[in-house]
Amino acid sequence: ASPALFAAADLGATSGRVVLGEVAPERLVLTELHRFANTPVRLSDGLHWDVLALFQGVLDGLRRAARSTDGRIASVGVDSWAVDYGLLDRDGALLGHPFHYRDSRTDGVADTVFSRIDAQELYRITGLQHLPFNTVFQLASAAGTAQMDAARTLLLVPDLFIHWLTGTVGAEETNASTTALFDARTGTWRPDLLDRLSLAPDLLPPLRAPGDSAGTLLPHVAAYTGLGTGTPVTTVASHDTASAVVAVPAADPRFAYISCGTWSLAGLELNSPILSEESRKAGFTNERGVDGTIRYLRNIMGMWLLEECRRTWAAQGLPTGLPELLAEADRARPFVSVVDPDAPEFLAPGDMPEQIRAYCRRTGQPVPDSQGALVRCIVESLALAHRRVLRQAARLADHDITQVHLVGGGSRNELLCRLTADACGLPVVAGPAEATALGNVLVQARAAGLVGDLSSMRRLVADTQQLRHYPPGGDPAAWDAAEARLAPAGEDL
């Protein structure tokens, strides 16, 4: 039998893509059909996503999917980054332009929210790590605006795209779990939290689980793309990190994962949330995965630091080639200066090389004096953060780790993989780089009855995708010393 074909739209912070997934027993092949830039736009009220350009990118990608398969697409799935949303008015029209989570309008808003719902209580309910851009803070910052007054429905970004593709309205649960309006234990919305913030509790649409049907393509979408009007849209794990964790090729339950792209999301898969004060203070989140699993992890600033350096260097006419920069970093002297990648000043877009130099100056460390030294500092600091977070997760969850799976675009970065293995003192399995798109395809394939439970999906990934192995090496004492130079994890919270 010929393999079943699925289209996965995966929107990331720097680019979006539509990939074709072919699935059959012992076969899982991805082909990228269309990649388009994701370029945020600054307006007078702040930083926004250009959602129409992204949607057009998805439509063009689906059109290519139709052409390259003679329209034989079994279903379509959409995932993206978490937290951000669009608001619809009572006619279903989008109100304004969705904000980018790196916009500064949420600065200081947490204090207002915590004066109504204290931080401990919010964590006991939602299990969500405190990030300044959590949906709850974004909504609170907009309270009383004309748009909030007119808003009837909140749709997270992938749900907004599904609404535009199908006309249906729903909230996918893995992504809903990143809003801080969702109960980590029961897996249901907590509209009472909106009520306590004087926001409309009925903004939250009905939940959908990965695998649920999300409708079929609207006639004008079918006409433009060349896919049939009956083409199903399947709910996937629409939070990109949840999709990536589906495609972690782990066999042994004692695994940890690092989903490494713009962010590094490092943690464990658990059966139930950890809602203790210690966990809250350490900055761990309990996001929902497929099949009721919990993604117990911490956000680490990730490749963003490097992406922003390269953006700054491009504007200054300096070299930005990644292989060259990483080769220079590999040759640079180790352990000269290390930073906490999660320092709040690194969150907003800006002159990242200068931010990092300022951090080193402030902490009395040598200031990186070349691009290679700076990239070394970033990669070593990320490896160190991976180690700190995984060790802390293992301790808080009382969960042994014997192997680290590094997936996502960052898994192509050999220096990062090697240093992560060295820093953690654990073997690292790198790949697949396209874990998110694979997870998206796999959940669609499962809905179509082609694969089974999580472990069989993971076995299919392990059997079909190219993986690289990095045994731990290097000098453990040097990593201990580097770690001792940073403030204890979570101290800044």
Ligand code: LFR
């Ligand atoms: C990764 C990610 C993270 C989320 C951040 C912001 O792409 O989805 O999981 O914390 O983006 O939404």
